[in-house]
Amino acid sequence: MLQYRDLKNAIHDLGxxxxxxxxxxxxxxxxxxxxxxxxxxxxxxxxxxxxxLMPSFTFKTMLIPEIGPEENLIEYGSGREENLNASIFTPDLPADFEDQAISEVFRHYPDVNRSNHPILSFLGLGLDGALQAQSTADPYGHIRYLLGKNAKVLLIGKDISALFSIHACEQESGRKQFLRWAMTEEGIKECPSFPGCSNGFHKVLFHLEGEVRQVTVQDQPWYSFSLDSLTRTTLQLLREDPYALLCNDLHCEKCNLIRKDIRQRRG
Ligand SMILES: [Zn+2]
Structure with a gap:
């Protein structure tokens, strides 16, 4: 069993x-x-x-419209029944992603606020400026807000694919992302720059070399990164190789569509 002290020491050792x-x-x-x-x-x-900041994602707000852009990995019109069960995003809507149990307890802590992206919202303590910088049109605004502010990214029992910040770099580099739709109090909203696949993100570790801190807790690696160096390294990598950080699954529809988009843009 892990004790409070073990966790506190691990976080301290992550710098x-x-x-x-x-x-x-x-x-x-x-x-x-x-x-x-x-x-x-x-x-x-x-x-x-x-x-x-901590994610508080709500995928149950998502809808499938009747029409939309091509090359978007959505079968338009296929959600007529499921759309009826979609939830309206409000600041009080419980999260429904894999780590919701922790995020839901944090959400009820005093002084914790939430950004208003209907699918990819974050909870924040003492970082209202960052929360306000994220919007439906700009799902990575809070990440950019933290650049140049000595921000850290901490992975506690999560693997590298959890690094939402890398999706911000993908957007910045011009990599294809997706359009999704969500139910809000103001009606259905388009959610542009929706992230693709993160299963290849572990490849960034090799390029970060001395810039990662890692501790082992019960045989599992925990990581910390400087957001600035993670962002700088990832952007440079994507500039040098636009196919970088895509996954190796030959059947991954998202990564394959991104590869196709890169080939088309290069002519
Ligand atoms: Zn993939």
Whole structure:
């Protein structure tokens, strides 16, 4: 069983400084391994970090329209029945992604606020400026807001594919992303720059070399990155090789469509 002290020490060993704004991705799969569960996990995280962001994704707001752009991996018109069950995004809508158990407890902490992207919202403590910088039209605004501010990214029991910040680099580099739709209080909204596949993101580790801190907790690696160096390295990589960080699954529709888009743009 992991104790509060183990988690606190691991976060300390990852070089996270209390004053640095930190994007935290924490795995709900860890909960049964921690004495005291979610409260202990959040307690240890907040003991080491003053200002943090955490995902609070809500995929149940998504809709499939009757028509839309081509090359978007959606079968238009196929959602007539499921659309009826879509939820309207509000700041109080519970998250429904794999780590929702932790994110839902954090959401109810005092002074925690939420951005208003209907699918890819983040929770924030002490980072209202970042939360306001994300919008439906700009799902990566909060990441850009944190650039140049000594921000860290922390992966607690999550693998590299959880790095949402890399999707921000993909957008910045001009890589094809997708258009999705979500139900909001103002009706159905288009959500541009929706991220593609992240299964190839681990390839970035090789290029980061000395810029990653890693500790092993119960045989599992936990990581911390400087957001600035992660962003700089990823952007350079994507500039040098537009096919970088795509996954190796020959049947991955998203990555294959991105490859096709790159080939077309290169003529
Ligand atoms: Zn893929």
């Amino acid at each position: 996270v400084k209390r004053s640095e704004p930190t994007l935290v991705h924490a795995s709900a799969a860890l909960i049964p391994q921690v004495k005291g569960g979610i409260q202990t996990m959040l307690g240890a995280i907040l003991a080491g970090i003053d200002n943090m």
